[in-house]
Amino acid sequence: MNKIMLWNIRSIQNKKSELNYLIYKEQPEIIGICETWLKGKDKFSIPNYQILRKDRIEHTGGGLAFCIKNDIQFRPIILSDRYRNRIETSGIMINYKNKWLNVLLMYNPCNNLNTEEIDYYINQIGDPKIIIGDFNAHHICWNPKLNAKLANKTGKSIFEIINQNNIIVLTPPGLTTRIDPQSAKGTTIDLVLATPSLAHFEVETGPNLGSDHFPIIIKDNNHTKDILSKEKKWRYTEEGWNRFQKELTDKDLDNITSLNELIDLLKDTGLKCFKFENNINKNKPNKPWWNERCKEIVKLRNRAFNKWRKKPNKENQIDYKILVIKTRQIIERKENRGKNFVQH
Template sequence: MNNIISWNARSIINKETEINYLIYKENPDIIAICETWLKDKDKFMIPNYDIIRKDRANQIGGGLAFCIKNSIQYKDIKLNDSQEQKLEVQAIKVPFNNKWLNVILMYNPCKNITKEEIEHYSNQIDEPKLIMGDLKAHHPLWELNLNPKLSNKTGKTLFDFLASNVEILPTPPGQTTRFDPVTGKTSTIDLIIGSQTLSHFEIISGQHLNSDHLPIIIKIDDNQSPLKNKEKEWHYTKEGWTKYQKELFKLKIEDTKALPIIARQIITQTIKEYNQRTDKRSLVYRMMETCKELKILIKTNSISSIAQIPPWYVFTKIHKLILCIIFLKTRRKNNKKSILHDREHNV
């Protein structure tokens, strides 16, 4: 696959020209559309694409659709509805790296969504997974200029979901996905959530196409190995490390719960910008300094302390060996202190 597009079209009945242009410009393998506004009687066809629809029943607006190239194999996933049934949800699976990529399309019709409802749908599909759509979630984690007091309940819900699950948010912080047609203010509410192995996906906003939402283009490189299959040791130049520190301070972190997510997000966004040549001395220094900057405690009284590190960092055998060395040095130091204490006590 080359790319997937997620777009809140706000009615596709009158947007045949826009969709044809989008296909011509981006050649997407899949177009996931929110707010189709289609009814059972409406016909919707795209040449060379199969359409899977989920129209909203008995109400105007809403509706979802997957448009899949007819050259791509796919399976429709039947999801069990949640008790809340606030979200409109649709799911498919497509081949990706010799396995199935599970894709969920979500639309939030301006309601307060709970973490349990998101988890209800997310837990029904296997890894790797991609969750996308218009969630109408406002939070400073992905809207950098947003006053924290203006975070809505769905934004806090999504933040809690990311904090308590292994999924990441590949959407770049501050990326514009919607323009308010009245005030002209921008926001980031069309989000992409995915498995950590999909962190190499590039997320960009497309051109304005007669909707207040921009199409979100997910660029996929099938030839690039996922993170778990190609572990990387990261190396920062002096200049790069200074830039990295400045980015941290820009965030003005107040809630320590956000640290693992922010660290994971920053690493995902910036790791490609730096030289990744192996430098073991730099690796140790950078790892310890990063944890210090993010106020993340590495416990040295137990080898199992590796689990204390946030999930954005993938440990290789070298890294585990480094932590073991740190542990052994700390234990020896503590043993020496204990011997000296015993000698002083005996005297």
Template sequence: FSPITHNPPDTIEAIGASILFKNNQHIDFTSIYIPRANCETEEIEAMLDRSNPYLLGGDFNGHHPLWESNATVNKAGKSVYEALINDQDACLITPPNLGTRLDPVSGKASTIDLTITAASIATSAKITLRSYMGSDHLPIIITLNASVKHYTSRPIAWAINEEKWPAWNKRLEELLKSQNFSEITDPATATTVFTDGFEASNEQFFRRTIPSCRATHKGPARPWLDEECKTAVKEARRAFREWRDSPISPTKREEWRKAEARKRRTIITAKKNVWSTFIANLGPNDQPKMWAFVRNMVGNRSDASATGQALKSGGHTFQTPQEKADLFLDRFSSTMDVSVPSSTDISLGYPGDGLTDELDVQCYVPWTSSDNPNVATYDIKMFCISRESNPDFFGGNRVRYQHATMDIHEWSFQEISQSNV
């Protein structure tokens, strides 16, 4: 595909791409949004003026009886209607009263998301309204009688056969010797000779991969998504579909709201349970396992800033980096046995705008070492992390002490236990 450069007026927002199909015909796809419903007829006509067959769709915020019965015509609706009348090649394929948007308050359906195509592709186009996916605008699926011409930029690779590896090395060595490779002084010539020998040896012993073969991409793992959660999600979707079929029914709307609330409670409970189970089974060498689990739980909705997520403890909310560091220090120090005659200086550096000073504090850190084997060792579980930041990038406060280094960023403590050894 190739991007389409639009220069719409201030009243219209548009983005598009031209896609090549198997019949070597381009179709121009444009997504449009008219936020204030105040566009002019000429502006819509300019968007429809394409040399290729086109599909123009989006939120026009326009009302007109042509696509919505008993609608009160507004400026955007009038402009779209007149542009369709003036352009003989433009076809509105949105069925009347499709109901693309449901008002969250009243439940009233309106048709403000329109799809306009060129006449050459309008006859085979099919438009389908799908189920609720979290927005007041319902998804619209448009099917065209066309097949995309796929191109791949994936380079050709070699499928290595380990059993043939010794023979491959021997053949490459023979080819290089036959060209007196060790005596070549010109870098360009040496590169050419080595590359030719490499390719010849590959051709003899290995096979090429098929560029069109692509790896299968699975969806993100959700450790908390058990059967109970799946059932709650299905019930919420079913309740929404029933309310959508009867949007003026207050009973069905209330049933949908209750189903959504049950779904949220079920998912939250499942996440808490899976956290507790996972944390209880962590060991001292399970850092890779822990971060993989955190990535699956957090997903892509990460906020890497030091103040990305507030921490709550004892009915209080801790938002700033300094407050969070103090909270950690308080929780960490409370598990230490102050009677143990061993201490270590700890420096806490607070990240943030202009906070460059360090705060020196004293904290007793029991630790078993070779020079003092009688000191008690504490198993401090701090793998119980719940945060909206990317665990792959350590940042934030840094605690330095004699035997280990620990990075702290957006921590939420759930369990800190100790056991004497």
């Protein structure tokens, strides 16, 4: 497993193209989605992924979903749901290095949660564990610029839990995960917690995609190192073979006195005539509908976003929102003419 992704999407239905682009760009094996806003009658699927949904039954909004790539072995975790009216949760176990890794997805709809409520769910899953979600928790531990007096009850509860349990915060301090739609101020409320054995996981934000939350990308650095350390494969071509044979013909092979000398000669000659295959993201799907118009409108949207963040006045906010809508319309129009990765 290389990547887990977390995103408070605030409605899957109106961000299908953005999710499509994110999957294409990041190629995550596991996606945890908060605020799907899906109801039982709504259809949602992603090619090459299995979907595990937990829709909010009462009231609008909310809802969770796990999207698990087809080649990942997993099992749902059946959670006792005592506080379902206070916090939304879903869990899975995935095969990670021939062991079960427990993944807990949580969404707190701005309730003031105490330690008992959060611990109730964390204690239901075994180690190793990774806990991801939008906690709406404010604390200087992960948001150092926050006025300590503004730490809320949920933030204090999570801080107490990590101090009393074998859990660490993987989210880098000060990593902005949400932008307030009115003030453009950044906060850190989408968190990644884990047992210390997963300290090698790296957490960063993905691109701005029109939601008030940034996607959170969780990378397994050990997996990347394993890929890079694997022996590279030669990429053979007819032209390369012809050159390889000519190079060897011109060498004085009679003066070679050992096997190591012969191996070195063959390797050095091969480096001149052939290239290595790059196996990373080799199976990344093509996206022929993504053209210069798509790239340009995304650049304009991001430029408007940065301008609004620097000067959060009404004019810049309106300009940004207009470009968010225009970007979505252009991308959806282009995508509908090509191959859809997210089906509905």
